[in-house]
Amino acid sequence: MKVLVTGGAGFIGSFIVEEIIKLGWEPIVVDDLSTGNLSFVPKNTPFYNIDIRSQSLEQVFRMHNPQVVIHQAAQVSVEFSSRQPFTDCEINTLGTLNILKLCAKYKVSKLVYASSAAVYGIAKEVPITENHSVLPISFYGLSKYSAEQYIHLYQQLYGLNYTILRYSNVYGMRQNMHSEAGVVSIFVNKAIKEQQLTVYGDGNQTRDFVFVRDVAKANIQAVTYMGNETFNISTNQPVALNELIAVLQQSLSQPLEIIYADPRAGDIKDSYLSYARAKQLLKWEPQIAFETGINETVEYYQSLVRN
Ligand SMILES: NC(=O)c1ccc[n+]([C@@H]2O[C@H](COP(=O)([O-])OP(=O)(O)OC[C@H]3O[C@@H](n4cnc5c(N)ncnc54)[C@H](O)[C@@H]3O)[C@@H](O)[C@H]2O)c1
Known part of the structure; x- marks a missing residue:
C-alpha cells in the first residue's frame, strides 16, 4: 500500500x-x-x-x-x-x-x-x-x-x-526544541549539558505527555x-512539570538546577485528555510508561552529545 x-x-x-x-x-x-x-x-x-x-x-x-x-x-x-x-x-x-x-x-x-x-x-x-x-x-x-x-x-x-x-x-526522540510541546526535549537537552532548567510558574501545572x-x-x-x-x-494522565523533573533526575542519576520564574501569560494550567474513544473504536491505547519513554529519550539525546 x-x-x-x-x-x-x-x-x-x-x-x-x-x-x-x-x-x-x-x-x-x-x-x-x-x-x-x-x-x-x-x-x-x-x-x-x-x-x-x-x-x-x-x-x-x-x-x-x-x-x-x-x-x-x-x-x-x-x-x-x-x-x-x-x-x-x-x-x-x-x-x-x-x-x-x-x-x-x-x-x-x-x-x-x-x-x-x-x-x-x-x-x-x-x-x-x-x-x-x-x-x-x-x-x-x-x-x-x-x-x-x-x-x-x-x-x-x-x-x-x-x-x-x-x-x-x-514527546520523545528527534523532537525539535521549537515545537509545540518542546518542554521535554528542552529539559532533557539542558539537563544532559548540566544547564539550569527554567520553570515558568510553580511547576505544578500539568500536561498529558x-x-x-x-x-x-x-x-x-x-x-x-x-x-x-x-x-x-x-494518556489520560496529568503529569506536573515537577514530576517530569523528578523522573529526569532519576533517569540521569544527577540533581538538576531549577529556576522558578513568573508564569507566562496564556499558559494553560492543567490539561489531560481521555483516550477512551480511541481505545474502544481504534483499538489503540498508549503502551509506553512515562519513565520508559523518558529513559529512551534521554539515551537518544545523550548519544547525540557523545557523537
Ligand atoms: N508535537 C506535539 O506535541 C504535537 C501536539 C499536537 C499536534 N501536533 C501535530 O503533529 C504534527 C507533526 O508535528 P511535529 O511535532 O512532528 O513537528 P515537526 O515540526 O517536527 O514536524 C512538522 C514537519 O512538517 C514540515 N513542514 C512544515 N511546514 C511545511 C510546509 N509548508 N510544507 C511541507 N512541509 C512542512 C516540517 O519541515 C516538519 O518536518 C503537526 O501537524 C502538529 O500540528 C504535534
Whole structure:
C-alpha cells in the first residue's frame, strides 16, 4: 500500500514512516524541511522537498497515486502563530485544503490528519473528551480546527474518508526544541549539558505527555479504521512539570538546577485528555510508561552529545 506522509522528515512523521516500512507498506515523504531533517527519512524512501501549499504537490500525487495520505506537515508553534497568524493559516488551513483537493482528485481512499488538543482551548472539565467544546485560544489551535472542518466537508461533499487524531503533548526522540510541546526535549537537552532548567510558574501545572512511538502506532491504526471519526491520542494522565523533573533526575542519576520564574501569560494550567474513544473504536491505547519513554529519550539525546 502506498502511503504519502506529509511532514515525514519531522519528529512524529519520521516515526510514522518507520512503522509504515515495518508493515511492508510503501511510504512517500513530502516535507519542506522547515523544521524537519532529511536524516530522519529512511534511505530509499521517495522524498520530495515541496511545500504543501504549492501547485507542484500535484506531481507527487500524479506520479505515485497514494491510497492513503497521513498529513503531519504543519506550522507547529503556538508562539509563531500569534506573531504570524496569516502564515500559520496559510500552512495549516490552506495547505491542508491543497492536500484535500488533491486527495479528492486522485481518489485517495483515506486521509489521516494530525490535529491537536489546542483546538479545545481552556479545559472546562478534565479529562477532556472529544465532546468537549472547541474554543481555541491560539491562532494555531484555530488553524488546526479550521482544517478539521474542511476535512469534514470534503467527506460530505466528495466522500473522502478521514480519521482526525487530536494529540496531547507528544514527546520523545528527534523532537525539535521549537515545537509545540518542546518542554521535554528542552529539559532533557539542558539537563544532559548540566544547564539550569527554567520553570515558568510553580511547576505544578500539568500536561498529558504521550510518547512518539505510541502516536505513530495510532496513525497506523487509523489507516485501516473504517469510519470517519475524531480521536484524542493521549494518556489520560496529568503529569506536573515537577514530576517530569523528578523522573529526569532519576533517569540521569544527577540533581538538576531549577529556576522558578513568573508564569507566562496564556499558559494553560492543567490539561489531560481521555483516550477512551480511541481505545474502544481504534483499538489503540498508549503502551509506553512515562519513565520508559523518558529513559529512551534521554539515551537518544545523550548519544547525540557523545557523537
Ligand atoms: N508535537 C506535539 O506535541 C504535537 C501536539 C499536537 C499536534 N501536533 C501535530 O503533529 C504534527 C507533526 O508535528 P511535529 O511535532 O512532528 O513537528 P515537526 O515540526 O517536527 O514536524 C512538522 C514537519 O512538517 C514540515 N513542514 C512544515 N511546514 C511545511 C510546509 N509548508 N510544507 C511541507 N512541509 C512542512 C516540517 O519541515 C516538519 O518536518 C503537526 O501537524 C502538529 O500540528 C504535534
